[in-house]
Amino acid sequence: MSSPLRLGIAGLGTVGIGVVKIVQKHADLLGKRSGREITITAVSARDQRKNRDADLSSYRWESDPMAVATADDVDVYVELIGGDSGIAKDSIEAALRSGKDVITANKALLATHGQELAELSESLGRLIRFEAAVAGGIPIIKAMTEAMAGNSVNRVMGVMNGTCNYILTRMESAGLPYEAVFEEARQLGYLEADPTLDVGGIDASHKLAILSSIAFGTQVNFNAVEIEGIERVSIDDIRRAADMGYRIKLLGVAQMTARGLEQRMSPCLVPADSPLGQLAGGTNMVVVEGDSVGQIVLRGAGAGEGPTASAVISDIVDVARGVRLPMFGQPAGTLTPAKAARTAVPAAYYMRLELQDKPGALAKVASVLGDAGISIDRMRQYGQHSDTSVPVLVVTHRTTPDAIDYAVEALPKTGVLVGEPVELRIEEV
Amino acid sequence: MSSPLRLGIAGLGTVGIGVVKIVQKHADLLGKRSGREITITAVSARDQRKNRDADLSSYRWESDPMAVATADDVDVYVELIGGDSGIAKDSIEAALRSGKDVITANKALLATHGQELAELSESLGRLIRFEAAVAGGIPIIKAMTEAMAGNSVNRVMGVMNGTCNYILTRMESAGLPYEAVFEEARQLGYLEADPTLDVGGIDASHKLAILSSIAFGTQVNFNAVEIEGIERVSIDDIRRAADMGYRIKLLGVAQMTARGLEQRMSPCLVPADSPLGQLAGGTNMVVVEGDSVGQIVLRGAGAGEGPTASAVISDIVDVARGVRLPMFGQPAGTLTPAKAARTAVPAAYYMRLELQDKPGALAKVASVLGDAGISIDRMRQYGQHSDTSVPVLVVTHRTTPDAIDYAVEALPKTGVLVGEPVELRIEEV
Numbered sequence: 108m109s110s111p112l113r114l115g116i117a118g119l120g121t122v123g124i125g126v127v128k129i130v131q132k133h134a135d136l137l138g139k140r141s142g143r144e145i146t147i148t149a150v151s152a153r154d155q156r157k158n159r160d161a162d163l164s165s166y167r168w169e170s171d172p173m174a175v176a177t178a179d180d181v182d183v184y185v186e187l188i189g190g191d192s193g194i195a196k197d198s199i200e201a202a203l204r205s206g207k208d209v210i211t212a213n214k215a216l217l218a219t220h221g222q223e224l225a226e227l228s229e230s231l232g233r234l235i236r237f238e239a240a241v242a243g244g245i246p247i248i249k250a251m252t253e254a255m256a257g258n259s260v261n262r263v264m265g266v267m268n269g270t271c272n273y274i275l276t277r278m279e280s281a282g283l284p285y286e287a288v289f290e291e292a293r294q295l296g297y298l299e300a301d302p303t304l305d306v307g308g309i310d311a312s313h314k315l316a317i318l319s320s321i322a323f324g325t326q327v328n329f330n331a332v333e334i335e336g337i338e339r340v341s342i343d344d345i346r347r348a349a350d351m352g353y354r355i356k357l358l359g360v361a362q363m364t365a366r367g368l369e370q371r372m373s374p375c376l377v378p379a380d381s382p383l384g385q386l387a388g389g390t391n392m393v394v395v396e397g398d399s400v401g402q403i404v405l406r407g408a409g410a411g412e413g414p415t416a417s418a419v420i421s422d423i424v425d426v427a428r429g430v431r432l433p434m435f436g437q438p439a440g441t442l443t444p445a446k447a448a449r450t451a452v453p454a455a456y457y458m459r460l461e462l463q464d465k466p467g468a469l470a471k472v473a474s475v476l477g478d479a480g481i482s483i484d485r486m487r488q489y490g491q492h493s494d495t496s497v498p499v500l501v502v503t504h505r506t507t508p509d510a511i512d513y514a515v516e517a518l519p520k521t522g523v524l525v526g527e528p529v530e531l532r533i534e535e536v
Numbered sequence: 537m538s539s540p541l542r543l544g545i546a547g548l549g550t551v552g553i554g555v556v557k558i559v560q561k562h563a564d565l566l567g568k569r570s571g572r573e574i575t576i577t578a579v580s581a582r583d584q585r586k587n588r589d590a591d592l593s594s595y596r597w598e599s600d601p602m603a604v605a606t607a608d609d610v611d612v613y614v615e616l617i618g619g620d621s622g623i624a625k626d627s628i629e630a631a632l633r634s635g636k637d638v639i640t641a642n643k644a645l646l647a648t649h650g651q652e653l654a655e656l657s658e659s660l661g662r663l664i665r666f667e668a669a670v671a672g673g674i675p676i677i678k679a680m681t682e683a684m685a686g687n688s689v690n691r692v693m694g695v696m697n698g699t700c701n702y703i704l705t706r707m708e709s710a711g712l713p714y715e716a717v718f719e720e721a722r723q724l725g726y727l728e729a730d731p732t733l734d735v736g737g738i739d740a741s742h743k744l745a746i747l748s749s750i751a752f753g754t755q756v757n758f759n760a761v762e763i764e765g766i767e768r769v770s771i772d773d774i775r776r777a778a779d780m781g782y783r784i785k786l787l788g789v790a791q792m793t794a795r796g797l798e799q800r801m802s803p804c805l806v807p808a809d810s811p812l813g814q815l816a817g818g819t820n821m822v823v824v825e826g827d828s829v830g831q832i833v834l835r836g837a838g839a840g841e842g843p844t845a846s847a848v849i850s851d852i853v854d855v856a857r858g859v860r861l862p863m864f865g866q867p868a869g870t871l872t873p874a875k876a877a878r879t880a881v882p883a884a885y886y887m888r889l890e891l892q893d894k895p896g897a898l899a900k901v902a903s904v905l906g907d908a909g910i911s912i913d914r915m916r917q918y919g920q921h922s923d924t925s926v927p928v929l930v931v932t933h934r935t936t937p938d939a940i941d942y943a944v945e946a947l948p949k950t951g952v953l954v955g956e957p958v959e960l961r962i963e964e965v
Contacts (some may be wrong), residue, residue, distance in 0.1 A: 129828055139753070139866040140685045154827070193623065244829035246675075246683030254667070254675030256569045257558045257849025290927045324568070333925035382835065384810065398556055398674035400846035406833040420686025430859050437568040 111144035111456075113180055115207075117172035117198060118187030118308055119152035119159055121240065123210055125416025126185065126423075137420070141427035151175045158322070163404050176202035181469050183208045183426055185419065191215035203233045210422040212239035212415060218313035221320060221327035225439035235434050236422035241314040242391040244414025245407040246421065251321045251395060252436035259396025260322035262362040264534070268311040269389030269409040270297045271337050271357040275374075275386045279349065284342045296387075307336035307355060312372040315359035319370050320382040320435045322395070323363050323496065326434070328370075331447030335373040344529060347459055347500050351485065354384040356535055367448030376457050376533040382406070383536050394536060440441045450508050455484060455533040458501040458511075459516065461525040464491060469499065470525035475521060479514040481506045496525040540573035543608055544636075546627060547616030548581035551641055551668065554845025555614065555674035555852075556590045566849070570856035580604045595691050605631035612637045612855055614848065620644035623865035628653065632662045632950045633646060639851045641668035647742035650749060650756035653719060654868035660931040662865050665826040670743040671696050671820040673843025674836040675850065680750045680824060687826025689751035693963070694788040697740040698818030698838040699726045700766050700786040705804075706964060708778065713771045726818075736765035737786060741801040743789035748799050749864045751824070752792045753871055756864070757799075760876030761788075764802040773958060776888055776929050777805050780914065783813040787963055798876030804963040811835070812965050818880035823965060879937050883911060884962040887940075889947065890954040897952035898928065904950060908943040910935045925954040930960070 114130070118122055122335055130137065137145045149167040151174065170512050176184045176198040182229045184202035186209060188195045192497035199209050202254045209228070211217070213493055226233045242265065251260070266272050270292060273526065277288045289306065290300055292298050297305075304310045316329040323359045337357050348355050353376035377383045382404050386392050391409030396402050399487055435442060469488070476483060485502040503511075518528045543559070545552055547942070559566065559574055559672050566574045576598040580603065598604050605613045605627040615638060617624045624645055628638050636756035638657070640646070646653070653853055657664045663768060667677045680689070691869045695701050718735065721727050726734075733739045745758035763795065766786050782805035788797045806812045811833050815821050822837030826829050837843035866873060905912060914931040932940075940959055940963045948955045 123827070132621050133686060133688065136688065136753075140681075140862075142862075190574065244832060246679050246832075249678060249683050250675050252569075254678050254850045256853035257562060257846050259565065267703065279634065293841065324565075357862070380809075380814065382814070385809070385811065385814065397846065399554070399842040399849070401837045401840075401843055403673060403675075404833075404835040406835075408830045410832075414830055417684065417826065419687045420828070421683045424685035425682060428859075428861050430861075431856075432857050432859075433569075433571075438571070441568050480747060482566040 108142045110148045112141065113148045113182045113184055114423065115145050115149045115175035115178055115181035116147060116185040116187065117151045117175050118189065119186065121412045122415045122419065123187040124159055124161045125412035127163065127508045129420050131414050132337060137424065141424050143427050145423060145427060148180045148408060149175045150176055157414070167385060172198040173201055176207070177205045180488065181207060181208060183423065186211040186213060189213055189215065190223050191219045195221060200227060203228050203231050206233065208234040208426050210361055210419060210426070212237065212419060213337065214240040214310065214317060216315040218316040218327060218329035219334055221317065222439065222442065224536070225434040228434060229439050234426065234431060236425065237417035238422050239415045241261060242393055243318055243407065243409040243411065244417050245391055245393060245405045246418070247318065247393045247405055248321070248403060249421065249478045250403065252293065252432060253320065255397050255400060256436070258399045261396040263318050263322045263393070263395045264358060264360040265385060265391065265393035265395065266356050266386055267359055267391050267409060268305055268357060270305040271311065272386060273297060274306070274344070275337060275340065275355055275357065278342055279345045279354070282342065282365065285340060286337065287340050298338060306338055308334045308372045311357060315361055315372055319361040319368065320442065322361060323445065324443035325368060325370060325435055326442045328445050328447060331368070331370055331445065333371040333373070333450060337374050341376045344459055344531065348457060349379065350501055352379050353377060353533065354379045356383055356386065358383070362452060365450060367446035369448050369450050369452060371450050374395050374531055376531055379536050384446045400469040407498050432462045449466065453505045453507050454535065455505050456503045457530040457531045457533055458503070458513050460501070461500045462499050463523050463525060464495055464497050471523050472499065472518065475517045476516055479517065481510050481514055540575045541570065541852070542575050542577045542611045543576045543614055543673045543852065544604035544607055545576060545616065546580045547606050547618065548579060549616065549815055550841045551844045551848065552581070552616040553588055553590045554841035555848050558849050563629060570762040570853050572856050574852060574856060577609045578607055579629045588801045597842055598616045601627040602630055603705065605636070606634045610636060612639060612852065614752045615642060618642055618644065620648045621647055628658060632657050632660050635662065637663040637855050639665045639848055641666065641748060641848060643669040643739065643742040643819060643843065647745040647756060647758035650746065651871065653866065654863040657863060658868050663855065663860060663896065665854065667851050668844045668847035671822055672836065672838040673842065673846050674820055674822060674834045674838065675847070675854055675959065676687050676822045676834055677750070678850065679832065681861060682722060682748065684824065684826050684829060685865070686770035689830045690793040690825040690827060691789065692747050692751045692822065692824045693787060694822035695789055695812060695815055696743045696820050696822065696838060697786060698820060699734040700740065701815060702726060702779050702818050703735070704766060704774070704786065706785070707771055711771065713766065720765070724804040735767055737801040738787050741787060742918045744790055744799055744801055747870065748790040748797065751790060752797060752874065753866055754797060754874035755871045757874050757876060759875065760797070762800040762802070762879060769803045773888055773960065777886060778808065780929065780931055781808050782806060782886070782962065783808045784814070784960065785812055787812070789963060791881060793877055793881060795880060796958055797877035798877050798881060799881050800879050802961065804961045806963055806965050810951065810965045882934045882936050883964065884934055884963055885932045885940050886960045887932070888958040889930070890925045891928050892952050892954060893924055893926050900950040900952050901928065901947065904943055908939045908946065910939050910943055
């Protein structure tokens with residue numbers, strides 16, 4: 108057996124403690140699998156006195172993560188502090204410069220500074236590994252950078268924020284409005300301190316941007332993701348979508364087109380009986396389509412102590428085994444700047460309109476859709492909703508986002524709508 | 537860039553040609569991802585004159601696979617001949633002894649001689665990699681040996697023979713009996729030359745035995761798999777199971793218990809709306825449960841040129857990148873002989889009985905089940921099936937296989953059954 112691999116861990120929240128526990132519980136197993144002993148030398152977190160669910164007494168405590176990142180007796184710096192800049196970034200850079208490999212779960216940092224960090228680590232001959240940054244326990248980074256190495260990827264998509272999926276699933280099962288379930292989620296501790304990261308789609312978009320880079324060999328470009336959160340998803344839409352055989356999911360999709368790279372994160376309809384439609388609660392799912400392998404679907408827990416720590420350990424064992432590969436699956440210098448393209452890939456759309464209950468209203472709507480070049484697959488008019496309006500659902504045939512935009516702008520001008528039209532993309536899976 | 541990685545490929549069937557095509561089509565991509573050029577030096581197959589869907593003119597043709605396996609200008613021997621002994625095994629051994637790494641898709645060989653080959657390759661400091669041997673394009677070997685390295689596995693299960701799943705799915709959708717769909721599958725070329733390998737559950741059991749070894753750190757033990765094929769699955773059972781909310785799948789399950797390692801391959805009922813229940817046609821699915829990560833589900837094409845070749849290429853790129861890890865995820869010498877245990881883990885069971893249409897018949901059945909200690913979750917008696925008998929379905933509460941065996945033996949002795957009772961395990965997923 109080779110010399111032990113010595114870890115320094117900065118950040119002792121849920122994931123950090125999970126890593127400590129696995130290293131302790133599975134010492135023998137990890138030794139057998141890695142061919143070397145995995146040890147922890149030093150740890151760091153903000154508050155040493157905080158009560159933590161693990162015995163840390165045999166590790167050196169450092170109040171400054173920098174001290175862990177640069178310690179002589181640390182081989183691998185495990186950054187679990189989080190944040191897209193500041194000490195997380197500084198300490199990772201310091202660790203690389205002092206000759207250490209780095210393992211991180213920091214999706215925000217990689218989505219915003221991934222290219223810079225890939226270049227730095229490669230120039231120093233060090234690794235940055237980040238399986239835990241995307242979709243928790245699902246080995247999607249490994250699947251894409253290693254298992255699918257013989258594929259040109261056509262499309263990658265997924266449900267990658269468990270909190271949003273919990274909220275949407277719960278709204279449907281309990282018949283509760285968004286605000287009520289949001290409040291439940293907050294009380295259950297499912298939301299980030301800044302809940303916009305979750306429900307605004309930011310967190311999931313960080314993950315999508317990272318997957319795009321691997322999929323298409325492009326420099327990670329989080330700013331080019333078209334993001335819409337789940338805040339405007341109403342219980343009405345969830346019910347109506349279910350009526351038509353769909354479920355609403357916060358779905359990230361990245362695909363390369365002749366016009367450039369489309370990356371979007373938005374509430375979408377998916378068939379209720381599809382793998383994505385069946386996904387309930389906090390579970391994550393990623394779907395990747397390669398030119399050789401076809402469609403691969405991976406499903407698992409997207410967050411939580413055990414699953415996320417399991418992903419960190421996977422990186423640790425790889426480093427211990429001597430696995431060395433470029434951060435995004437190919438050398439940083441070969442990643443090309445992605446030309447960002449606004450979504451133009453056609454799709455079917457769901458529209459919900461609240462029509463004034465008067466003769467000719469539906470004809471005016473149909474006429475606008477016709478003008479927009481949108482043809483209708485299915486339309487359903489419901490019984491009266493209020494004294495003066497009736498809900499109408501439309502599922503269109505495949506059409507362009509531009510046509511939908513045109514319709515959404517033109518429809519209110521007909522004077523027969525109550526409120527704004529709601530439109531949601533139906534993603535083909 | 538390092539020196540090229542030179543492949544020698546023996547076996548130019550669907551998978552072999554698929555590998556050649558990817559190496560040719562994605563030369564640039566593979567170079568970027570591997571850090572070295574991937575080239576093919578020599579190929580071998582039985583008939584050089586056969587018309588193949590790839591340009592082989594720039595590779596040296598060897599009529600003897602041994603010549604490829606031992607060639608000085610080959611770094612990696614890719615064995616795609618198949619068969620659990622003979623030239624496949626001999627040539628792999630020869631390749632290892634002449635200092636080459638080996639990549640194979642040969643599940644039969646690994647299931648029967650895996651331990652021996654792992655020991656040989658390790659003693660010689662060479663690799664045997666086999667992602668393509670299990671579940672085609674699904675990266676399950678990588679997921680289990682690498683991504684789940686921080687987990688003790690509780691259970692692994694899956695649908696791993698696309699032909700069987702095609703037959704069962706088609707029986708349900710077309711309402712056709714087994715024999716008719718079997719004949720269809722044969723005409724479509726879906727069946728192995730010896731169809732027992734597919735429908736008898738042998739092929740899927742080879743795969744299960746390999747996964748068991750990785751999951752539990754045990755020496756691969758194909759002979760200990762309890763195997764039952766799909767031949768006795770009737771359209772009646774498929775219809776009745778659907779009535780009760782289930783689908784029938786040829787499911788492999790391996791789990792470690794206090795009594796030993798249970799490995800079974802058999803037609804099972806799974807909830808129709810579960811991921812396994814939703815699996816249609818030739819698609820494969822593997823479910824792994826780890827103590828840290830929880831449940832991970834992987835789904836993809838289990839066979840075919842592109843998917844299987846994609847898995848071979850994944851191994852090739854790993855070897856090119858210098859990835860070196862033990863064949864079954866830990867050194868061969870640390871794999872323990874598995875104590876094989878007959879299935880004893882309790883489960884609910886489905887039973888279909890054809891009862892004589894006379895008073896007291898049901899009471900006698902209920903009495904036998906009671907004697908066996910089996911309690912009934914649901915029972916359904918259908919209208920008369922023939923002039924003299926009625927079908928009765930029973931879904932039991934969780935009970936032991938022993939209790940079911942007792943009931944199956946005792947029921948015919950009541951004298952109220954027409955024919956033998958049918959019993960199928962309901963696997964919890």
